[in-house]
Amino acid sequence: MKRNKVHKFALKWTALVLTSVLLSQTLSPSVYAGDTLPYEGESAKGPNQPYQHGYASSHILDWTPTQDVYGDMLRARVPLQQRNSSFAATQAHPALSPDTQMFTLSGDYGNAFFDSYSYTNKFSQYLFNYWQYTDYYGYWHGMPTAHVPEELYDPQKDWTEKWFEFGILNIPNPGYTNAAHKNGVLSIACIFFSDNDRGPQTYKQMLVQDAQGGFPVAKKLIEMAKYYGYDGYFINQEEASKGVATEDIPRYKQFMKYLRDQGMYVQWYDSTINETGKIAYQNEFNAVNSPFVKDKQYGQVSDSIFLNYWWDKAKLKSSRDHAKQLGLNPLKTVFAGIEGGNGDFGRWKQKYDLRLNIGDNGQPMNSIATLGADFTHNALDEEFGGQDTNRRADNAYQWMTFIRDRVWWSGPNQNPVHAQRNASADLSDVKASGANWDGIAAYIAERSVIRGSHFNTSFNTGHGLQYVVNGVVSNPKEWSNINIQDILVTWQWWLDTQGKPLSVDYDYGPNYTKGTRFTYQPVGAYQGGSSLVVNGELDSDNFLRLYKTDLSVNKNSNLSITYNKPSSDDSSVLSIRLIFKDIPDKVVKVSVPNSGKQTTGWVSRSIDLSAYQGKTIAAFGLSFDNANKTIKNYQMNIGQIKITDGSVLKPAAPTGFKITKALTDTNEMIVAWDLKDYSKVKQYNLYENGSYIGGIYDSTYYIKSLNHKSGELTLTAIGADGTESEPARLDYDLNAAVSHINVETKGNGEATIMWKNPSEADGTVKLTLTTDYTDTAFHKTITADSGAETATFTDLPTNGDSYTLRIAIGNHTPVAYTGHLADTTIEPYAKENVTVTGSTYTLALPTSKDWHYLYVYENDVPKQFGVTYVSKKFPYIVRGRTKLSELTFTPTSRTSSLKIVIKDYAGNKATTYVR
Template sequence: MDRKGSSSKGSKGGVDRRAFLGMLGAAGVTIGLAGPVGPFALPAHAADDPAPGRAPHQPYLHGYNAASLKSWSPESDRYAKYFRSRVPLATRIAPFAATQADPELATGAQLMNLSYDYDNSFFTAYKYNDVFARRLLRFWQYTDLYGSWHGMPVDGSPTDEPEHGLINLPNPAYTDAAHRNGAKSLGCWFWPRSGEFADYLEQRADGGFPVADKLIEMAGYFGFDGYFINQEAETAPADAAKLMEMLKYLRAQAPEGFHVQWYDTIMVNGKLDYQNQLNDSNAPWIQDGKTPVNNSLFANYWMPDDAQVEKSVETAKKLGLDPYEAVFHGTENEKYGYNPPYDTRLVFPEGKPARTSWALFGSHFAWDRYPDRENPDAQPAVFQRERRYWSGPNEDPTRTGRTEYVPWPHEDDGKPRDADNHKKWDGVARYITERSVIGAFPFVTRFNTGHGRAFFLDGKRASDREWNNASIQDILPTWQFWTRSGGSGEPLPVDYDYTRAHDGGSSLRIAGELGPENPTTVRLFKTALRVTGGERLSVTFLTGHDGGDSGLDVGLILADDPERFVWLPAGRTARGWTTATLGLDAFAGRTVAAVGVRVAAAKRGQYALNIGELALLGGAAERPAAPAGFTVDAAHLAEGSGSAEVFLSWRFSAQGVWYYDLHRELSDGGLEAVGRIYDEVYYVKSLARSGGEPTTRLRLVAVAPDGTRSAPATAEVRWA
């Protein structure tokens, strides 16, 4: 990805090594660039320790070159079945300005978030793993398109000099999370790579392109929605022409909803020439005459004034295209952090409609650029950096906007300036309206962010192991965080708590000094839930307060009266986890447009509330059928360790299933959490033998969207 400007305006400079580390790596490609960095090189950690923490049989994803693309099949791809996304793309509810954080913000502009999703790893590209300190996006409500950005070696590539593939697939766990929130997930295409580009452009006698056919087939099998095309190298004119033909074929053959985004790189003659806009020179990559090619353009970042953006709008309209659908002007955060060189307000002029949509590169910097990011105890600081990026410097989407800003000079010299100063960043919520998929009953969240330092079931610790799995991330609060005080004092702060949870790895915690002067309201979810009769709301919570009686109320905002909450009392201070169930029949015929909670106390004191589950439920729950075909496919015992890697499978059912839970039966009759997934296979990295037990019995349970659990299926791991 370029950091500066069109090659007609000077040399391409200021390129960051880490941004390209997975893309070029040791692919047999050396590119010299003018500027302060020079040729790309592999960082020492990638070459010296290519697979830290990988178990001998642990599945990992790889890249694909021309040969592996043309010959691809799920059967021949050794780990393919472990890297599928099975979560369907959710439908988002219609915009409703009255409940937006900024009711004046228009909803047309979209957001593309191009970011790495395997921690920029080469040989450790896992769907899920056994560490807590990993980057997991918790702000899907602002993203419309998610694109993976990394590079991975082809299967069988040597670790010391890996050959990277042209294509790498998005992490299916991220695809699951994206789909659950209504965002599309894209795989990544990056050239240059080793080999001949012409090998990818083979055309059959019938006019079809084998590689294009396989790209569509792979997206269908792995469950993602298209590709981000980064053809970032000079390309022979004949190859460029053939690429254009192949992309037209790809677009024509792809299923409805498939999205292909073109990065602003080569011209139709193959010359690498960043335009920083959509114009007549690069428009044929989006629409060639009347023929669609790619769906949209990710414009390069060089944007000293609004002329480029206006030109993009003009060109899109001339082609008969919606600028919000066809053009995504880019901002580079991977290197520049909170202080990118070109002003976002060129795309989003103050007080006026957005000119085009917006593309982000490197939102992962909040994690990646934090020096202590691998330390589990340091994660609160990482989470704060993430909130500041998405919700603005005040960590509140209702109070966005930079509080300190000094414009960059006209030329970008490629050097970051004050990159960690969040006061110079407006927040994504400043320009992109929050989206929601909560449009039907049931809706259940446990505020599970997709990783934990333990795993909890029914409020009890069911595993002491760290874990991460974005695939099972819940739908998280629409606003992070929108709090208000009902008096003169400051509202209590809100955050995720990884020390207490009711189900999963985390709960939502509201804690601090609470008294009569600061009853605190937290607005949580944007919804469009039509109440017809028989619906109910339940909340599971844990409270603690040393200053006297305190209470929890759950609030509803009705679409026909959006200026106020209707409060429902959920209960008072209690010992242990408490579940309150509240009927909604009084609201029959009305639509719930938002949900929040309120805490209050008559006497000042230290207060803490953990919400472990919030559920909006419809009619009577239907228990799902017990899983069928639950089998131990393989168990690889680790010599001398008393543990095994275990591969499990069962017959997948999408009918009435939210996810599958895996447990281990303990000798005392209890259960240990082993894993959770929405799939038909699961890999257990380390199942420990207990004492001298000859077998370990595992249980598999299907869980319905309202949380109802099936009867268990069982399978046994034999240790001898």
């Protein structure tokens, strides 16, 4: 997306994907954020940890599920949940139209190049907590394409020195898709073409057509979305130097229309291609860009447009009117763009004001889109010391992110009811400003998926400094896993009181740095990683609204609450407050007995709701009452709330539980099981010797580090009301398996395997080698005598494929080892990829998965090629960084010799003679 140059001292940390060429206007400094640096120590990537990659435009056509690296481990499986119908009476702003939509284009776990995981053991990973204000979540950062060697990335080098290929397609992190779907939010992939950021990749490679006029790449994109479980595409066409050829514009529209007609949600960015095919940002919805949403010839070709940022009130009014003239609903079609953190170095003085989007009726005229809302986390480094800090990866500073997030979403008062700019808001400790920013909650009505007759929450935000089960620490290590994030509190924080308001926070336990503004005693979670905590001076009743719901009550309905009150005995009363749909202006208050007494841990209380049968709970919250006495240092932690009527059956124990890879030398393991329908099971929990490992709704899980070489793995299924099944059990003993595996591959197709036997090795050794992530898998098994500690494979491929080697002694469970075969082969550059027009030569990009450099020799002298971002030239074309324009050249002589030498990542070369 179009953006300006950044502050010079921040360049080292500026993300390649969040920086684009200065095109036509000089504006205030744009959002920037540093790379998410690789984690270190125990949180460093596991040797076999699944991570995402980008997709080059030329390779999407060849995509298959079986050949996509880690594709089997990175699928989102939670189906999109239905949202409740709007109910104005329980909105923070009852007069605010619920029809205004929100498109959030942001990072997921950060701007990581080789470190985008679905879950890992790092608390400081950024987690999104505001799904209730979002209708579409798109994923904005770039990742290297598959097979790019990680050693090409030096995180200490300048952002212009990333000499590897980024994909034009960034698909959603599966953990984020699962969390989005759980909250009724569509998960949107990002397609991004840019001269600098994506080098020689071009839209033309995406718009190829078959003999019948179809779009095979579009078909692949639909296939990918269905396999990985996401919902559509945000298309950002910003190739500035050449733009889009005018003859290709109709094809581009047909391409998008095909995606949309097949059920994909498609949003077009306002990098509008005008009649000349060049980029022409409109900053409004008008006759120039509206054909990329609704075309006279093709009809509706996309669902909506993300307007570029330089609008004003007149442009937004005109945008609304133009949409209506086309028979389109502007609240479904037109999204006014805001760049998160845009403005001065204080990051909050937004240049463009969403109040300008308010019409004469007091309602937004168009919907809203933001880019980079994760700057609240990513910009911690720049705002607190510049390039030599890494606060966003430091657990001690995460409290700053949480507050900055609330300022962005709930407003500077951190209360959505008062979501408006406030110059006096005390935000200096987190370097946020409320003087020029209303919270998103001022314009977007909160949404909810809480429906039916049951609901449960443990206020688990999806990461923690320990994992707790029923109030007892089950795993003392830090973790991050948005897959198991609860549906979070609807309002952060809607607190009504006539006196001094209590403070509210998520409490992550004794290892959490909470910041000086909070004074509570850290208690931590009852279940998961966090609990809800309120504390302070209780001088009047405080009503904390928690959830917007549509929950039916019947004769069996019950509410249970688990709480921990570490403060002294007092006269306070904790109450449940219920708002029913038929009388929303009346709040029903149900007291929790003896809730003023100090507890020595977690206490659960059950409240019978049968007196309200036939009613519908439209919202509920908690009341903290002082009983007309001022109470100093009051604290109450809420660990869990459940509403249920007993109609949900306890899930059966999981079936098919098995080890698929036991990587004994690295303490890693991959397990699998049978996946049950989401209507019956919402999550699976995995334990090792009783200690919690992780959870997910999927049929497989990667264990980064086993704590014991032997023991018992257990797997449980979690029902819709939080009920946990009986466990499926799986014994394992890696002490009885081979270890210290070493593989020496040779270019002649041989591989010598060496290992160390356990103390009691008895039986024939069976070794099986299978290549991974290829459509033509190679499989070979050999045996060695009992007691042997070496064996040799012969006649193996020499193409560098990844493989899994399994070694088993007798009837023992096989252990696994992964690596890459020797690579001595290379596919020559195809002569037909050279197009000759008169005396001009144009080179198409190679299609082989591992090519790295392309040398062009004229009379054995290498030609020089320019690259993106910097003025350097190299005697070769470098994958991902050579300019597209450089692929067209004119030889110095008509009679000179021309040859092309291709070199792959392994150093293999092949020569093609052109003339």
